[in-house]
Amino acid sequence: MANDKKLKWIGTRPPRPDGVDKVTGRAKFGADLYVPNMLIGKILRSPHAHARIISIDTSKAEALPGVKAVLTRDDFEDRSSEFVPAGEMMVNYRDIVRNVMAREKALYEGHAVAAVAATSNAIAKRALKLIEVDYEPLPHVIDAVEAMKPDAPLLHDDMFTVGVEPVPTKPSNVAKRIEFAIGDIEAGFAAADVIIEREFDTKPVHQAYIEPHACVGSVSEDGQAELWLTTQGHYVARAHCARLLDMDISKIRVTASEIGGGFGGKTVVYLEPVALGLSRKACQPVKMVMSRDEVFRASGPTSGAHMKIKVGATKDGKITAAEAELIYQAGAFAGSPVQPGAMCAFAPYDLENVKVVGWDVVSNRSKVAAYRAPGAPISEYAAECVIDELAKRLGLDPIEFRLANAAKEGTRTAYGPKFGPIGLVESLEQAKAHPHYQAALGPNQGRGVASGFWFNIGGETCASLIVNEDGTVALTIGTPDIGGSRASLCMMAAEELGIDLDKVRPIIADTASLGYTFLTGGSRATFSSGMATIDAARDVVKQLCERAAKIWEISADAVEWEDGFAKPAGANAGDFKPMSLAEIAAIAGKTGGPVVGHAQINAQGAGPSFGTHLVDVEVDRETGRVTVLRYTVLQDAGKAVHPSYVEGQFQGGAVQGIGWALNEEYIYGANGKLENAGFLDYRIPVASDVPMIDTVIIEVPNPRHPYGVRGIGETPIIPPMAAIANAIENALGIRFTQLPMSPPRVLKAIGEMAAAAE
Amino acid sequence: MIRVVLTGNLRRLVGGASELELEAGTIGQLFRVLGARYPGIAPHLEEGVAVAIDGEIFQDALFEPIPQGAEVHLMPQIAGG
Numbered sequence: 111m112a113n114d115k116k117l118k119w120i121g122t123r124p125p126r127p128d129g130v131d132k133v134t135g136r137a138k139f140g141a142d143l144y145v146p147n148m149l150i151g152k153i154l155r156s157p158h159a160h161a162r163i164i165s166i167d168t169s170k171a172e173a174l175p176g177v178k179a180v181l182t183r184d185d186f187e188d189r190s191s192e193f194v195p196a197g198e199m200m201v202n203y204r205d206i207v208r209n210v211m212a213r214e215k216a217l218y219e220g221h222a223v224a225a226v227a228a229t230s231n232a233i234a235k236r237a238l239k240l241i242e243v244d245y246e247p248l249p250h251v252i253d254a255v256e257a258m259k260p261d262a263p264l265l266h267d268d269m270f271t272v273g274v275e276p277v278p279t280k281p282s283n284v285a286k287r288i289e290f291a292i293g294d295i296e297a298g299f300a301a302a303d304v305i306i307e308r309e310f311d312t313k314p315v316h317q318a319y320i321e322p323h324a325c326v327g328s329v330s331e332d333g334q335a336e337l338w339l340t341t342q343g344h345y346v347a348r349a350h351c352a353r354l355l356d357m358d359i360s361k362i363r364v365t366a367s368e369i370g371g372g373f374g375g376k377t378v379v380y381l382e383p384v385a386l387g388l389s390r391k392a393c394q395p396v397k398m399v400m401s402r403d404e405v406f407r408a409s410g411p412t413s414g415a416h417m418k419i420k421v422g423a424t425k426d427g428k429i430t431a432a433e434a435e436l437i438y439q440a441g442a443f444a445g446s447p448v449q450p451g452a453m454c455a456f457a458p459y460d461l462e463n464v465k466v467v468g469w470d471v472v473s474n475r476s477k478v479a480a481y482r483a484p485g486a487p488i489s490e491y492a493a494e495c496v497i498d499e500l501a502k503r504l505g506l507d508p509i510e511f512r513l514a515n516a517a518k519e520g521t522r523t524a525y526g527p528k529f530g531p532i533g534l535v536e537s538l539e540q541a542k543a544h545p546h547y548q549a550a551l552g553p554n555q556g557r558g559v560a561s562g563f564w565f566n567i568g569g570e571t572c573a574s575l576i577v578n579e580d581g582t583v584a585l586t587i588g589t590p591d592i593g594g595s596r597a598s599l600c601m602m603a604a605e606e607l608g609i610d611l612d613k614v615r616p617i618i619a620d621t622a623s624l625g626y627t628f629l630t631g632g633s634r635a636t637f638s639s640g641m642a643t644i645d646a647a648r649d650v651v652k653q654l655c656e657r658a659a660k661i662w663e664i665s666a667d668a669v670e671w672e673d674g675f676a677k678p679a680g681a682n683a684g685d686f687k688p689m690s691l692a693e694i695a696a697i698a699g700k701t702g703g704p705v706v707g708h709a710q711i712n713a714q715g716a717g718p719s720f721g722t723h724l725v726d727v728e729v730d731r732e733t734g735r736v737t738v739l740r741y742t743v744l745q746d747a748g749k750a751v752h753p754s755y756v757e758g759q760f761q762g763g764a765v766q767g768i769g770w771a772l773n774e775e776y777i778y779g780a781n782g783k784l785e786n787a788g789f790l791d792y793r794i795p796v797a798s799d800v801p802m803i804d805t806v807i808i809e810v811p812n813p814r815h816p817y818g819v820r821g822i823g824e825t826p827i828i829p830p831m832a833a834i835a836n837a838i839e840n841a842l843g844i845r846f847t848q849l850p851m852s853p854p855r856v857l858k859a860i861g862e863m864a865a866a867a868e
Numbered sequence: 869m870i871r872v873v874l875t876g877n878l879r880r881l882v883g884g885a886s887e888l889e890l891e892a893g894t895i896g897q898l899f900r901v902l903g904a905r906y907p908g909i910a911p912h913l914e915e916g917v918a919v920a921i922d923g924e925i926f927q928d929a930l931f932e933p934i935p936q937g938a939e940v941h942l943m944p945q946i947a948g949g
Contacts, residue, residue, distance in 0.1 A: 374949020527920030632948025
């Protein structure tokens with residue numbers, strides 16, 4: 111591996127190439143594009159949680175001066191059931207077309223029912239009020255457990271549960287049953303001295319990216335289209351829009367704006383097909399921007415869930431069996447992340463007997479979208495709480511108990527294969543040795559620990575490196591930069607080429623300028639675009655060596671690349687003055703033309719990621735407020751290309767997890783309407799809510815990456831909920847099994863404990 | 869020969885077998901052999917499954933070689949957020 115040699119750039123902390131633009135306001139986000147003759151698009155949304163749409167009359171809206179186009183279900187062709195990968199799950203175009211614009215029924219409050227494009231925001235809003243929709247309100251169901259009952263309101267009369275025998279003859283809200291099992295679960299529990307069994311509930315939580323969904327779509331009279339949007343994957347957005355609008359892919363050129371957070375929630379399309387559809391009708395560009403209210407009501411949070419966890423162990427601390435049943439809300443259409451949730455639930459442990467059953471259940475709320483390690487934070491929260499309780503029951507240190515059962519290289523997972531080199535044991539050992547773990551605690555304070563696992567992925571990825579005539583280099587990649595990947599990719603290019611980092615300038619290419627590149631998600635951008643960048647750089651080096659060989663009139667095999675120079679490979683190759691990249695570039699026009707390196711790969715070998723979190727909390731017994739006093743993230747990064755951005759991912763994941771643990775939840779009224787669709791009532795942590803998150807980067811190299819890189823962006827959100835629940839239990843002696851552990855819930859539990867003591 | 873191990877819902881599609889012995893030199897060949905022997909699994913292979921060869925997970929890699937004697941797991945594809 112290249113990381114055996116001394117590295118000049120990998121592992122350093124240079125300023126990010128997009129930093130100045132970000133802090134000066136130059137960076138252009140989704141809503142920042144203004145083009146001539148641009149219309150404003152707005153969406154009319156269902157006020158009902160569940161209603162049949164009898165009719166939609168848009169005639170009055172269309173007659174309003176300034177309205178240029180109106181769109182309804184009739185403007186989107188129905189699609190057959192066809193599964194394609196997008197984000198964390200396979201998606202079905204029959205469902206996507208219905209989620210973009212309601213068809214037979216409105217399936218959740220906020221479901222898009224019609225759209226208008228007008229010459230001003232005010233006219234567009236007025237036009238929405240003129241659209242007459244005749245609804246037949248239907249009974250609704252929000253909770254997944256309620257939705258599974260035989261008499262629950264049915265969302266889809268053609269949904270028959272997949273994965274059960276015999277095949278159901280009646281439709282239900284249960285889309286799918288999945289199961290993973292190894293060993294003999296009954297024998298495993300029979301061998302246990304102690305068994306803990308608990309039920310857990312989590313609420314839907316939103317990705318809460320600060321930048322709302324926004325786009326500008328423009329279709330010309332000859333059918334050529336341009337789309338500008340905030341997204342994690344503009345190639346995926348292009349594919350969806352082409353399919354929904356029945357357009358050739360080559361006719362839609364998509365440019366990704368800078369992105370103000372995505373966390374999985376910007377891997378799907380909502381506004382984009384609508385903006386293009388409106389523009390196609392109006393022959394004018396159409397800009398659409400969601401309000402925060404729309405973001406909460408109509409874009410995907412992750413699932414709420416109900417879970418049963420059962421774990422058994424011997425009295426000397428060996429886990430003998432682990433079982434889980436997971437019920438995940440999918441939202442209005444099938445496809446919750448219960449599958450990865452089931453695969454991850456017990457992944458941090460070396461277990462012989464495991465059984466996990468998962469249920470994917472639809473209900474009347476917005477369709478879930480990916481959220482950092484989709485599904486895993488939910489199931490691992492519940493599992494890690496029971497693991498902690500088991501350690502306590504056995505009188506064992508929670509880290510020692512985890513170490514005694516930890517997955518390591520060669521451990522067989524519940525979903526089948528064995529792990530390669532992984533860093534869980536290292537994260538636990540360093541957690542145990544960390545000063546945080548030894549620090550004294552005060553009254554009403556407690557300490558918690560939890561571990562987490564996520565797979566990480568590779569996937570289709572392209573990169574180009576253009577050598578300019580002055581020896582600078584343009585790096586072209588296709589993964590939108592959310593967490594600093596441009597800096598890391600430039601560092602890998604500079605490392606390979608042996609040139610200064612400031613000679614490499616990155617751009618995120620539009621879809622017409624670079625080959626298909628899967629989205630930024632699955633913790634893949636630095637890993638996969640990094641591999642493509644390295645391959646493209648090695649292509650450049652090969653060409654530079656060939657040019658030098660031609661100039662020196664020797665064989666290309668006799669030239670080697672070292673520290674930015676082409677050199678004769680040895681004394682027998684001849685005595686030539688080494689040529690720098692800039693010197694070769696300056697005469698490239700006379701020696702064969704421009705030097706451009708390309709790579710197009712389907713990156714494989716993404717190493718899985720493990721981490722362990724430590725947290726100290728203090729509980730205010732009078733208010734129920736939980737304050738996070740100290741927090742430490744220890745995680746395997748394989749190799750931290752830019753440690754500051756690795757630390758940033760660790761910290762960001764931990765803070766999102768703190769919000770998930772303590773405050774965030776979708777609150778629905780009895781009418782099925784969301785009651786807290788704004789940041790005042792949906793409370794994410796702000797800077798004053800959290801301490802400085804301490805980080806420890808562990809580096810167990812991924813053997814499949816030239817520098818040992820693993821994805822790191824998702825794992826940090828997995829352990830916080832259990833770590834905080836375990837810390838609260840340590841402080842109060844109360845085991846919370848519901849999220850969020852918000853002040854009212856904590857205060858109620860404290861009161862109940864006091865009452866029981868009396 | 870390679871040893872193919874199935875977990876989860878895929879197991880039902882091969883008649884309940886948890887392990888199969890097959891001849892296949894690549895992931896693409898494995899899919900062809902499996903699809904021909906168990907037609908019920910073919911649509912799922914087309915929609916996409918991940919393949920772990922001796923522990924290393926591959927997705928959409930039809931030409932990836934499978935060494936003789938390898939332990940191969942079929943599992944759901946993974947994406948992310």
